[in-house]
Amino acid sequence: MAGYPKKDIKNGTYYFVLEAGKNPNGTRKRLKRTGFKTLREAKAEMAELTLAIKNGDFLRENKMSLSQYLDYWLDNYARTNTKPKTFAEYEKMVKNHLKLSLGGIMLHELRSIHLQSYYKDKLKVLSAQTITHHHRLLSKALNDAVDWEFLIKNPAKGAKPPKPVKMEMNTLNVEQLNMLLATARERTPIYYPVIFAAAHTGMRKSELMGLTWKNVNFKAQRFYIRQTITEANGTYFFNQIPKNEKPRGVKLTAELAKLVLHLKNEHDDRKNALGEAFNEHDLVFCNSKGNIMAPSEITRALKRALRAAHLPDIRFHDLRHSHATILLQENVHPKIVSARLGHSKIQVTMDTYSHITDSIEGIAVDYLNDLLK
Structure with missing residues (x-):
């Protein structure tokens, strides 16, 4: 089971090869893992895989690509465990983005660096919020791959999607x-x-x-x-x-x-x-x-x-924001505004329109200045 991570001079990433017993025909079973960004990552993965082989926990290689696995996940989990609209959105995300960019990678060879590169490339054409949705889908799908014993660990855990930028609220007076x-x-x-x-x-x-x-x-x-x-x-x-x-x-x-x-x-x-x-x-x-x-x-x-x-x-949704802003500026109680908007808690309203409630507090202080001597 000897082996040590080596650097691929072509792309600068690290890889390692391990022996994992024998194939059914008696030949030696060798496992190759590639695409590690640093030597440290390669060593950590190698140690974990070595321990899994020793303990008999190693999941035998499957020849499933990420594309094939995502189809399997959609059919065996998402179709029956999500709302029809959510499933349709997942299906569109997988078809139009994930499979096109990552689908050719073998499931057992998928690494955090692949996902990190995907997020970086997609940020050129998609918003950070949309990429976060992609990350959440991958995290869930790959967690299920671990539960179903297709993978030892979830590579999405090591990938960091871009932080969504809060969309600016534009309102009409x-x-x-x-x-x-x-x-x-x-x-x-x-x-x-x-x-x-x-x-x-x-x-x-x-x-x-x-x-x-x-x-x-x-x-x-x-x-x-x-x-x-x-x-x-x-x-x-x-x-x-x-x-x-x-x-x-x-x-x-x-x-x-x-x-x-x-x-x-x-x-x-x-x-x-x-x-x-x-x-x-x-x-x-x-x-x-x-x-x-x-x-x-x-x-x-x-x-x-x-x-x-x-x-x-403005967006159509900004008509909603305009409605709420006008009411708050006219000193309508935030509880009433929250009820009209259908917010689960008044705190949601207060947080969403904090820029307005801050100015309302100024009006309240002006009242106190006149009342209290």
């Missing part, structure tokens, strides 16, 4: 928001209602897409969020909230209540004219054919309205 809504009404009438509703409720795009007429209470003037609609790989997923969870209710502004009532009357007229096939999912916000509004189309409609109004470029 009251004047800008009103200008946007007036422009959207004129330039993109089909998508105007969903943009209007986002500004007036702070609801997420997926929540607005999934809102159905049976979850609109005109008497109480509330939306009740019982499902979301999300998209992955061109497929739409209807995500129901658990039955034991209370649906979030969002109080409507007077103007939004008027708009929704107008939409309902218009919807009923078209339903009567076109039949039950129109808007089969009973959606409040649907396209002109009664189908689900594509997330990309909603975003494009928003961008058109922003450009036409000569306003700063």
Whole structure:
């Protein structure tokens, strides 16, 4: 079982060869491990593998590439243990990125340095947050490879993905928001209602897409969020909230209540004219054919309205941030804002909008200056 790490003069990495008994035909079984960045890493791996062979814990070589293993993992774990949308996202990540860059490496030869190089290369075209998602998938998949005895240890543990950069929050003030809504009404009438509703409720795009007429209470003037609609790989997923969870209710502004009532009357007229096939999912916000509004189309409609109004470029999600920011600036209690946004805890709201709550504290101090002598 003698051996010692050596340096590969071609690429500067280290490798070692160990003897691990004999093959079924009587020839000596030799194990080669390559791709170590430092001599120290090679020695550590060699010591661990040597001990595994001595203790009889060595996992016999498999001829499975990482590409083949990821397919196996998707089929044997992810397909039955994750939500359909999550599985679709995993499948897309594996197909479009991981298999193309790392798939040709044999599973037992995969090293932390391979993953580290992958993260570095991908950072040229993907965000640090996206690469972190790739790292999490690899970590889980390779942990399962250890549990299933394909690997002795998980090489993802030694790889460090880039630290995600917190996305800057861009918001519109009251004047800008009103200008946007007036422009959207004129330039993109089909998508105007969903943009209007986002500004007036702070609801997420997926929540607005999934809102159905049976979850609109005109008497109480509330939306009740019982499902979301999300998209992955061109497929739409209807995500129901658990039955034991209370649906979030969002109080409507007077103007939004008027708009929704107008939409309902218009919807009923078209339903009567076109039949039950129109808007089969009973959606409040649907396209002109009664189908689900594509997330990309909603975003494009928003961008058109922003450009036409000569306003700063923002994401659809920033309408939610704008809604919350305006309320906090008007001294609405953060608990109320948190409830409207559907945050699990008020601390989430406080942390997300800390730049606003800091300025609100300044207003509070000004009050105290006037009251206390």
